[in-house]
Amino acid sequence: MIGNDIVDLNTIKPNWNRKRFLDKVFTEKEQHIISVSENQHQTLWLLWSMKEAAYKIYVQQFGKQFFNPKKLVCYLSSSTSGYITIENETYTTTSTISKDYIYTVASLNYSENYTSAVFKIENDSYITQSESLKNRFFETISKSEGLNFNNLNIRKNILGVPKLFHNNSKLPIQMSLTHCGNYCGYVYF
Amino acid sequence: MEKNELITKLKSIVEPYIQDEEAFKNLSEETDFVKDLKINSANLVDVILDVEDAFDIRIENDEMEKMLSVKAAMDIVNSKLEAK
Numbered sequence: 001m002i003g004n005d006i007v008d009l010n011t012i013k014p015n016w017n018r019k020r021f022l023d024k025v026f027t028e029k030e031q032h033i034i035s036v037s038e039n040q041h042q043t044l045w046l047l048w049s050m051k052e053a054a055y056k057i058y059v060q061q062f063g064k065q066f067f068n069p070k071k072l073v074c075y076l077s078s079s080t081s082g083y084i085t086i087e088n089e090t091y092t093t094t095s096t097i098s099k100d101y102i103y104t105v106a107s108l109n110y111s112e113n114y115t116s117a118v119f120k121i122e123n124d125s126y127i128t129q130s131e132s133l134k135n136r137f138f139e140t141i142s143k144s145e146g147l148n149f150n151n152l153n154i155r156k157n158i159l160g161v162p163k164l165f166h167n168n169s170k171l172p173i174q175m176s177l178t179h180c181g182n183y184c185g186y187v188y189f
Numbered sequence: 190m191e192k193n194e195l196i197t198k199l200k201s202i203v204e205p206y207i208q209d210e211e212a213f214k215n216l217s218e219e220t221d222f223v224k225d226l227k228i229n230s231a232n233l234v235d236v237i238l239d240v241e242d243a244f245d246i247r248i249e250n251d252e253m254e255k256m257l258s259v260k261a262a263m264d265i266v267n268s269k270l271e272a273k
Binding site for chain 2: 007012013018020021024025048052065066067068069070071126160180
């Protein structure tokens with residue numbers, strides 16, 4: 001299972017200095033990591049994207065949703081890699097940090113050999129982004145799997161977990177899509 | 190608080206964060222913040238903080254955990270207001 005999350009650092013609202021925001025989302029230890037870091041805005045959204053990417057796996061794994069980012073606890077092993085723990089689970093995370101965005105992929109196992117891509121879209125409306133992201137993802141899949149682009153489609157289950165289909169048959173591909181502001185990303189294996 | 194009044198108040202709180210106009214127009218108790226209104230999760234924190242401010246209440250994290258729909262938000266706000 002796999003999950004990803006992207007944060008557009010230019011469009012995300014800088015509400016992180018609201019103490020109550022921090023208390024709702026981050027543990028004391030995480031708040032400390034943020035407060036001593038050189039770039040607080042970047043570190044905050046790095047930890048956030050780790051939690052979000054890991055949450056997407058949790059929902060697939062256990063079939064339940066909740067809203068409590070503090071329960072997903074971040075550990076950084078380096079500036080771009082780390083892991084998240086929740087209940088008895090551990091998810092590995094790998095992040096890409098640029099001046100414009102932070103992108104994290106979380107996976108259940110280190111060994112998962114996934115394909116991941118990030119790209120920019122000038123139009124930041126939700127629907128346009130969502131469509132462009134899907135099209136880019138289908139183009140990649142149709143090339144790599146030798147399938148007709150027009151027959152690919154995504155169906156979401158009741159929890160909003162996306163599954164990739166070719167006509168009416170579900171493909172044995174794990175995937176996750178994300179967009180925020182002007183940036184999009186997909187990951188699959 | 191009376192149901193319609195509460196929905197109206199919640200509707201004005203979520204408005205700045207919604208990404209699906211159609212779902213917003215048809216907002217009801219059954220509306221889901223993320224699935225229907227496409228509110229991103231960072232903004233969901235803002236919704237919760239704004240709800241706290243608007244009703245002068247404090248929502249604990251284990252209560253926030255369930256606040257994924259208008260109905261769940263209404264239940265929490267009402268129970269907090271009654272406890273005041």
